[in-house]
Amino acid sequence: MRAMAVIGTGLIGTSVALAASRQGVVVYLSDRNPSAARTAAALGAGLTQTPAERVDLAVLAVPPSQVGTVLTEVQKRELAVSYTDVASVKAGPEQVALAQAPDPSRYIGGHPLAGREQSGPLAARAELFRDRPWALTPSPMTSNATFNRALELVALCGAVPVVTQSQAHDDAVALTSHVPHLLASLMAARLRDAPAEMSRLAGNGLRDVTRIAGGDSRLWGDILQSNAGAVVGVVKRVHEDLTRLVAALDQLAERGGEDRDDGLRTMMELLDRGVAGLAEIPGRRVGGGGRAVRVTVRDRPGELPRLLGVVADFGVVPEDATVDADEAGALTVDFTVPPGAADRMVAELRADGWEAVRPNGIGPYFREMARKEDGIPSEAVSK
């Protein structure tokens, strides 16, 4: 890839341009707000002039509802050989491309799953996409040449391509991004009628749950209306659960009520389903392949912290451990260890004088144990 055009120099467009520029690609920048394009250029993301000849790839970094229109316009003036976009919704833009764009074979939908808590070109980073998933949604018309150009772009940005179909993408992000945004907004909206004590008693849990609600509401309105069909399907099921939860909490709030047990059962069932659902999110530490390592520790101050220090070098954290104490004054510590690390860790612990073994066949047990310890509330107290 020699030359590229980026249309829309916000956070994502400018970050793409920075990444490509650093790899030696000549990048032409434009934005309907000239200051944004000039800012991106001043950051070293590329040039604000119009390319003299067709570039290899045009990247449309505009809201979902504008992708189809902008694609049609730039294809008509033959800006590039191939075209892609970075919008969060893919089925709608694809439909417009197939129906209206001069050459749909030169277009492939794209969506990097990356962002920051800030927006605009000043917040851009060449490294924004490093190791992040980047969805590509070829249509039946997309040519291999255009597909490969998009893969090249993803590689230039250091991201991981995930090839999927546009509607499958939209169904997935309704669940992983759009409905989470709406729930964050619903929660944040409640803070406006907060009691005076609220601001002093806000913890990190609240910050995490509401963080994404701070997004540009115009952009999010565009995203959500562009994916309303998939979003409403998920939101309706949340609404059903919430309706049941309101009834359960009413039962629990009634002091001495006979229905308290029913209410508690309904609420616990929801909480447990939530815990189970989290296992579907990748990147949680304890995976299917954990190995068990058991270490016996003399029960005297300093030994256990020393052991935790040694195992930390192997990527093992307290989350991955359970402890059992016997009557004789010894502690048995069971760790769940990344598969590649278990034998090395046992060898090093033994060389260091620890009593360490690898019990057989109890991997799943320890995974379950570890999972129960996993991910807990800001206000946890001991059971």
Place this chain on the structure above:
Amino acid sequence: MRAMAVIGTGLIGTSVALAASRQGVVVYLSDRNPSAARTAAALGAGLTQTPAERVDLAVLAVPPSQVGTVLTEVQKRELAVSYTDVASVKAGPEQVALAQAPDPSRYIGGHPLAGREQSGPLAARAELFRDRPWALTPSPMTSNATFNRALELVALCGAVPVVTQSQAHDDAVALTSHVPHLLASLMAARLRDAPAEMSRLAGNGLRDVTRIAGGDSRLWGDILQSNAGAVVGVVKRVHEDLTRLVAALDQLAERGGEDRDDGLRTMMELLDRGVAGLAEIPGRRVGGGGRAVRVTVRDRPGELPRLLGVVADFGVVPEDATVDADEAGALTVDFTVPPGAADRMVAELRADGWEAVRPNGIGPYFREMARKEDGIPSEAVSK
């Protein structure tokens, strides 16, 4: 404070014990699970033996529904001079204390707003409470001596005491902690029927929104049922908003429907209320006192990154800046700067050869600008 008892050696109890032990307090540990107490002791949190005489303070680190019972039991055997707890709900335990405990004047409710994503004694940290709020809820009966003991504990842990009334506390945490937990659970519960693409397309937004749903469901069931009255009040208003949102999304999902504008208006209103609600959470960067600093930059590569590097030393990030470009080839960068830093920053920029000024009377304008840039989605694209 010379001696303390900690009852319940989970994450919070053990962290309190570690903090107090490091300050030279003799800490006696107990837990209904002896292994947990032994583990805490092995970490250096204290001793597992029974104190020979009354300690100065007993800290009850047990779930909310057990505080009253445990308090009554330990006061009967005169374990301590004063008593406090660390449970997330305060009105219920206070009622039981006033009704049943042998000496309610020796009890004060407490709740440190701190936690980790892991639970159990192994995850404990002496530093867990450093600079975090710690609610104290004296009842009308609480003696000054007991109040001061609790303040001493908060100081030992490096936390910031927030004195409030038990029901005001519970109303506030319903909003800041308990309802956020339920919404995180509702979202996480939906992940179980996720499409196959979901796991590859999960971003950090989803992780943040759902993180606290991973908490111990038994403990959270206890917390939520202990505060069901305050929680259901907030949840009902969320339910009303969600009901309106479902109708709006249905209008938006109907292709070419006449009610799309209505649907969009309802959804935008919710998103905007969410953005506005976030301003109620303390600790967001741009506060009321920001000062404006304007810098003019020659529009050539390298200048803007160099400027951002200089202002970063004054705690200014791109989030606090807007850029305007003129026809003549110059960029005007407006920063919102912490009040104490504005004059120093201008002086240093000028000494360094930059054209920097402090325009008058535009603080609020810049705050508004900065707020619009603030907190954005994982999948943001340029407008």
